[in-house]
Amino acid sequence: MNVNPLLKGTLQTIILKLLEDNTRMYGYEITQKVKEDSAGELLITEGALYSALHKLEGDGMLKAKTEIVDGRARKYYMLTPKEGKEVQTKLHEDRAFIIHLQNVLNLKPGL
Amino acid sequence: MNVNPLLKGTLQTIILKLLEDNTRMYGYEITQKVKEDSAGELLITEGALYSALHKLEGDGMLKAKTEIVDGRARKYYMLTPKEGKEVQTKLHEDRAFIIHLQNVLNLKPGL
DNA sequence: CTTATATACATAAGAGCATTATGCCTCCAC
């Protein structure tokens, strides 16, 4: 995460959410998708991303499968089946947290 | 920050925003205010708070003044005058960041 | 009187997660 170092700990959530919506993605693809969705404002650094992916894999949240595409290796990640509900819970909590934060900061939703 | 370890780096922003709105506050008061505003969901730990206050003071963002109230020492903090605009900028960025995050997480504002 | 709870500040140890800086490799356009 580059432009604004405000939020740490968000990266895991972003990864899980994207994998929930897109079945499977590889690292570079995730960086581009986040950049797109945020109008170029959220830039995930590679160091942070790959560490996070490895950690989530180690924790059993993700499984990986490497494939060769156009002569280059891609490592696709997807959610492990059992973690579906956990992702939902996480997203629920994160949403609640953002709302509480908006209340504290007095940032009305929609502004 | 307790209940949800999602966001790190938010505490400084919270402190600055509260001091912008309330002229001056002391540490314990800040913990209670955040707890209130978040319906008991955001619990600032004392270790985090006092470290953050000391850092902001060291950076020249805040100035402190100790007073004795009811026999107990209170350390009131307030923004340094020159930092008014910086706080505005910070809050602006943070608001933008939250919105981008909502876009990436596909959490529609207001939900 | 003593104990618990609330008020109030502070610091140290440790962990977690990010940035920054590298490194390695391939494909393709100029």
Add this chain to the structure above:
DNA sequence: GTGGAGGCATAATGCTCTTATGTATATAAG
């Protein structure tokens, strides 16, 4: 043949949080 884009990875460093602990006063409960 050089540079940029695609693609993965790790090490050093630093910031910020949690957890634990310490100090101290006021007040209510027993």
